[in-house]
Amino acid sequence: PYASCLSVGNAIVHGLPSDYVLSSGDVLGIDLGVNYKGWYTDAATTVVIGTVDEHTRALVATTKEALFKAVQVVKPGIKVGLISSTIEAVAKQHNFGIVKNLTGHGVGRSLHEPPQIPNFGAPDEGATVKIGQALAIEPMFCGGSGEVTVGQDGWTVSCTEGIGSHHEATVLVTETGAKVLTGII
Structure with missing residues (x-):
């Protein structure tokens, strides 16, 4: 809904701007x-503010690991x-919940284009990746089940159990693999 969405705590995506003041223990x-x-x-990207418990730190690190590994298989x-x-x-290896009703996607002249890139599935399913495509790969994990709800504002998506973590990069598919276009990872 905005050029920049800030999601705190169990909110995983589409957090709307507010006057909330971050403090130690928050996840942003x-x-x-x-x-x-x-x-x-x-x-x-998802970052921790100050001191957080080991489970939360592992969740954020695991989501970032999933993004790195996903980018490496693109060709x-x-x-x-x-x-x-x-x-x-990666999520299953570390026992984190996978958000299944939000996906990565193609990008280009529109922010959201085909193909959809779920955070789960079989290796031989879905569209074939082509040279020149730009893809937004975005693992989204919850500290609990992976189930999410939409808030009263109609935008903020939150994990029903545990903290949320979301890392995303836009990559360009080249002849030899993926070129990361966004420096956030």
Whole structure:
């Protein structure tokens, strides 16, 4: 809904601006969409503020690990499902909940374009990745089940159990793999 969404605590995406003052123990998700000369990119990171418990620190690190591993499998000719299954494997290895009703996506002249990139799935499912595509890969995990709800503001999506963590990068599919276009990771 804004160029920058700030999600605190169990809010995982689409947090609206507010006058909330961050304090030690908070987890902050920062999601940025940029339009430059008619072309979009999308990126996000989650950071901890001050001191947090080990479970929360592990959640944030695991979500970032999933993004790194997903970017590494991108190359022309794979199915989107390989990206999805890579993200899912990292979440399951660390026993975190996978947000299943929000996805990564293509980007380009619009912020959200095909293909959708779920955070779970089989490696041989989905659209075939092509040279020249720009993809926003965005693992989203919860400290609990992975179930989410939309807040009363109609935008803020929050984990029903535990803290949320979200990392995202826009990559360009090249002949040899993925070129990260957003420096946030």
